[in-house]
Amino acid sequence: MSKDTKGAVVVEGRDIRRDYHVRGGLFTPARTVHAVKGVSFSVEKGKTLAIVGESGCGKSTLARIITLIDPATAGELFIDGRKIDIAAEPLTPEMRRKVQIVFQNPYGSLNPRQKIGDILCEPLVINTDVKADERRERAMSMLKKVGLGTEHYNRYPHMFSGGQRQRIAIARALMLNPSLLVLDEPVSALDLSVQAQVLNLLADLQDEFGLTYIFISHDLSVVRYIADDVLVMYFGEAVEYGSRDAVFSDPQHSYTKTLFAATPRADVESIRARLTRKNAA
Amino acid sequence: MPLLEIRNLTVSFETSTGPFMAVQGIDLSVEPGEVLAIVGESGSGKSVSMLAVMGLLPKTATVRADRMAFDGIDLLSLDPAQRRRIVGKDISMIFQEPIASLNPCFTVGFQIEEVLRFHMGMDRARRRARAIELFTLVGIPEPEQRLGSYPHQMSGGQCQRVMIAMAIACNPKLLIADEPTTALDVTIQKQILDLLMKLQAEHGMGLIMITHNMGVVAETADRVIVQYRGRKMEEADVLSLFENPKSNYTRALLAALPDNAVGDRLPTISDMMFEPAPGAA
Numbered sequence: 001m002s003k004d005t006k007g008a009v010v011v012e013g014r015d016i017r018r019d020y021h022v023r024g025g026l027f028t029p030a031r032t033v034h035a036v037k038g039v040s041f042s043v044e045k046g047k048t049l050a051i052v053g054e055s056g057c058g059k060s061t062l063a064r065i066i067t068l069i070d071p072a073t074a075g076e077l078f079i080d081g082r083k084i085d086i087a088a089e090p091l092t093p094e095m096r097r098k099v100q101i102v103f104q105n106p107y108g109s110l111n112p113r114q115k116i117g118d119i120l121c122e123p124l125v126i127n128t129d130v131k132a133d134e135r136r137e138r139a140m141s142m143l144k145k146v147g148l149g150t151e152h153y154n155r156y157p158h159m160f161s162g163g164q165r166q167r168i169a170i171a172r173a174l175m176l177n178p179s180l181l182v183l184d185e186p187v188s189a190l191d192l193s194v195q196a197q198v199l200n201l202l203a204d205l206q207d208e209f210g211l212t213y214i215f216i217s218h219d220l221s222v223v224r225y226i227a228d229d230v231l232v233m234y235f236g237e238a239v240e241y242g243s244r245d246a247v248f249s250d251p252q253h254s255y256t257k258t259l260f261a262a263t264p265r266a267d268v269e270s271i272r273a274r275l276t277r278k279n280a281a
Numbered sequence: 282m283p284l285l286e287i288r289n290l291t292v293s294f295e296t297s298t299g300p301f302m303a304v305q306g307i308d309l310s311v312e313p314g315e316v317l318a319i320v321g322e323s324g325s326g327k328s329v330s331m332l333a334v335m336g337l338l339p340k341t342a343t344v345r346a347d348r349m350a351f352d353g354i355d356l357l358s359l360d361p362a363q364r365r366r367i368v369g370k371d372i373s374m375i376f377q378e379p380i381a382s383l384n385p386c387f388t389v390g391f392q393i394e395e396v397l398r399f400h401m402g403m404d405r406a407r408r409r410a411r412a413i414e415l416f417t418l419v420g421i422p423e424p425e426q427r428l429g430s431y432p433h434q435m436s437g438g439q440c441q442r443v444m445i446a447m448a449i450a451c452n453p454k455l456l457i458a459d460e461p462t463t464a465l466d467v468t469i470q471k472q473i474l475d476l477l478m479k480l481q482a483e484h485g486m487g488l489i490m491i492t493h494n495m496g497v498v499a500e501t502a503d504r505v506i507v508q509y510r511g512r513k514m515e516e517a518d519v520l521s522l523f524e525n526p527k528s529n530y531t532r533a534l535l536a537a538l539p540d541n542a543v544g545d546r547l548p549t550i551s552d553m554m555f556e557p558a559p560g561a562a
Contacts, residue, residue: 264496
């Protein structure tokens, strides 16, 4: 990682919008759903932007746009300073290599009929012309980097636990050396202790490869731990955007405040306060 | 006399590689009007022990206990017909996936009235009146109209309210909530937890809260049992559990909370030295 790229903006979105057109039926007129209504953000190299919101707020739609899976209806998306519009021109393998995604459900996102080695090599087969023996070598070293072993290369996904599968999904995303990794609720399907291990792994990999993360979550305690900047979405709009400390210490929007108030608190003072209230009642 | 008393409960499943012990010698008791939380990760046997109480385990399961009594009635000696008269009436359960646990073929009104017909023998008019009353109680707007809705027409949070309405329809003495808010957003989770705590206080029900979320424990429980791999690691009142955890496993669980992160790494369970489970050689 050369020094001069530090602080460079890896991904920037300007007023990104996405509408879905729902076709009408016999009795229902056609309508347009505004899933994302003009969201702007930018993330510097090596930083983590967390996108927070409840189900249906448009955070996964935004993730699909950033990952270059779906085009935006309007607005501009820049990756590594280059404007990208996949609706106008087809996505090149070079652009595909820059952005990768890890999905929420490690049970659904790995092909049960592929061996781990094939799962890891597939991005290289599709997007590069790396030879087979080098693909194998790279897959082996990536397995070690995410805390698995080379003996796992020939196994199938059903032989792994949820936490291990999420490691495999992360390994697959890193095979192309991306500069930007979109993590769509990567730990919400995992147990607390496994969640801690995967979060540690993500932190280590970020240091090692200088990765930039877009971390989508609804769990504020995880966001507080991992994020540099926080973007709160509500019904497709960015209602709050700022550094983690600013958002957590002084939330401006009423929805952010509701979100904080609703998050269960696990510290001793809160428990004591609750028990006092209960005994008084 | 405790409402529910279990001594030395063991549940094993017949598998192709020999019996698998899901629960190994759990003792627990719940007093009337008490909130007991059972915490553990997936596979710790927390749901299985409660399904054993309800008699809902599949035929491959073998349930053994020195004593399993509800309200003075020995549950082990009941035949299925006698058990059905208690389950759903005096003990009822709320499951994790609200949409999956309702029958998609019938209106929610039909499903809630079925409970009232079977257990309370109410006539049509009284069933309907009680169903409306219950829907009002759990905070479903426009209850008369909603009785005619099918589960797919309602949101996850609304379906969970329907499940709660069904569970409290016969004024149970004991309510078992198995991960009642895991599938829901934090703001909805807060509403559902507040509702459960309000109903519990008003009706003086015993409540068993099965969860893996330490925040939910902190917000609801009077007493907590921590389970790991089918064994009880610790039992304590909620304040001393958080303030001064006795077992290493509990300490590790609390340390893995992102809220408690010190520096930029989270301690994980494997970092902690592991104590042998009580009773293990």
